[in-house]
């Protein structure tokens with residue numbers, strides 16, 4: 389039986405899991421959670437994932453949430469010969485992949501979430517100057533992590549690119565990346581956007597997020 393992924397199209401971490409699954413050739417059964425109706429906070433979903441967040445994965449009788457942990461689980465169980473390049477066992481490379489994943493969890497994605505949630509569930513009509521400055525600061529961190537590498541943790545694609553890349557692409561409608569200030573990040577995003585799985589899963593997802601957030605801002609302006 390295929391693992392079940394509770395997701396919304398607009399969720400960058402859910403897109404990250406789907407991109408990984410597609411790259412390793414794993415079928416997922418996708419179940420949409422009605423985010424606007426707070427389906428992720430329903431008693432049934434909280435039972436699966438006490439954080440009440442999307443995505444959540446159910447693999448037989450095993451349930452795991454938090455996309456970064458979930459990606460590592462899926463890769464260990466189903467990654468086969470793709471595991472080594474996506475999450476290299478070399479001590480330092482793996483440490484750098486982890487650094488990027490924790491940066492995404494602890495800093496970068498939070499800076500997206502604090503703009504999106506108050507728009508969708510509150511009365512925010514756009515990002516504040518401080519939020520935009522915080523996003524720019526985080527783009528600067530991505531730029532520094534990239535350094536002279538082609539990808540964020542190594543010279544090839546790893547799960548760090550999938551997670552941090554999903555946040556970066558989804559962030560664009562909230563506060564656009566300035567390619568003059570962050571040229572390496574801009575080139576990396578273009579490279580990721582050419583990847584067939586990013587094209588198929590993330591770009592439409594980011595478009596849904598753009599639509600939802602813009603509609604919320606417009607409504608809140610009235």
Ligand SMILES: N[C@@H](CCC(=O)N[C@@H](CS)C(=O)NCC(=O)O)C(=O)O
Pocket residue numbers: 398399400401402428440441442443453454455456493497501
């Ligand atoms: N670090 C978590 C973040 C998950 C997360 O915050 N997801 C958003 C949707 S994209 C959510 O469920 N937000 C609702 C909330 O935080 O209450 C992960 O990567 O799974």
